[in-house]
Amino acid sequence: MKETIAELEEKARELRVSVIKTLHRSQSGHTGGSLSSIDMITALYFHKMRHDPRNPLWEERDRFILCKGHAAPAQYVALAAAGYFPKEDLMMLRRLGSHLQGHPDSKSTPGVEVCTGSLGQGLSMANGMALGLKLDGKGCRVYALLGDGELQEGQVWEAAMAAAHYRLDNLCALIDANSLQIDGEVAKVMNVAPIADKFRAFGWRTLEIDGHDMGEIVAALDNAETIKGAPTVIVARTVKGKGVSFFENKAAYHGVTPSDEELPRALECLGEQCNL
């Protein structure tokens, strides 16, 4: 297992590098939230989920919904690394005619299950998928990654209520709790704490982890799979901009991309030589 964790950590590092290069090229997109969620996305695509990049619509696949759709670059680099589409496509992020839209679009991108980007709607869609898979007697699991700022949307709590009501134990939500949103600290803009207590009160099982500790992420995902009769939420404490020291914990880097000057320093932080 240790080796697997080390491999996943290396994969996450590579994906961070890919996010930085992609966002430097596009000069548009969300850096901070992509970097805070990438360890969880790495664990899902390269460890936990059953999926087939050569057959994105394989019926037996586990589903992933990026509810916080603005972290699309994190999902796109994972999909490219997994082989859903050529890595060169990443350089077309957010360009006219590209299949990589600013926010995930199931019509455009292989491996993207639904359309997200308008916050608060993804968990409802995850519920629907989980219900549909249960109706068909399929053992597939549904993973939904939300931001902590996103929890301010009332629809999230409608969905939380419904997931517990329908005992969706094939559903696992992950909260990328990086504590920052566009206008500043989540606690100051509109406090959502205590997150786990709220979900527990809604009837969910909760796991609280360090969202950058690959061992904890993998253990929580494995653990969630064994919980029956209720949905599970993994509340992951994360750092916005994680991995690039001068982006870390800065709300200002929510929707700002690396400049030409920042690129080599960012790559250096990630242990990567800049040879562009």
Place this chain on the structure above:
Amino acid sequence: MSNMIATRDAYGETLAELGGENKDIVVLDADLSGSTKTGVFAKKFPERFFNMGIAEANMVGTAAGLAAAGKIPFVSTFAIFAAGRAWEQIRQSVAYPKANVKIVPTHGGITVGEDGGSHQSVEDIAIMRAIPNMTVIVPADGPETKLAIRAAAAHKGPVYIRLGRNKVPTVFDDGYRFEIGKGVEVAAGTDLTFVTTGLMTAQAVTAAGLLKKEGVSARVVHIATIKPLDQEIILKAARETGAIVTAEEHSVIGGLGGAVAELLSEKHPVTVKRVGINDRFGTSGKAEELLKYFGLTPQDLVEAARETLAGKR
């Protein structure tokens, strides 16, 4: 026009039939299954019926997820809570990905009656029509509702079907063939054309009868599918009769009247008069009283026709 059937009753019945024919049909409601008649389906197929509680936004998103898992969800509540409350969920989760979700609200328009303005949706056609990928249907009667529901189930992609609360006169007989996107001439005429939808089609048929006594030959074209609009039948009416009166149980802004005016002003300008709710909210009262109050009776259509003929180019 003989027997009276509420379009919501026709819906409940058809949905329950469809449930037996296709196991992928699932139904969601937001605590109004008795009123919307999805309760009929719920009784027969409880495992495929999901009461989502009084939470319309989540209901629409859940339906989108079910569609992504290969199901054909029908979603019902009152029109204002579907189109109004959950508009952006319909846009983002349903229409944008072209999810195979059928949104079938009941209690559209002012004939909701006593519940008043809060519950009377007079804007839903306009706001649903504005969303790309969306098909918008307003059946005239019970028989057409049954056909429209079946057509929607067979159609791949999002559909909005607006139904009503009250019993309405039956316009169509057993031989009627419904097709999404096709209008139908229900009365022949040469002097002007009523272009109507929903329960206003029956009103227009009555109005055409009244006009005939005055020597005016009024055509009635029923438009069930407001989007995509049957341009051909409307342009033909404009060319052949030279004057159009639209009528709908909806605001004059953005609904059928809006769609027809948009089309004709660009492709064949003729005199157009829009009969509908004049940019106002509804109010409490009996359905019949409200039709009078808001000017949606056959007599109102006769007057609109006279006015239109006077101004005919």
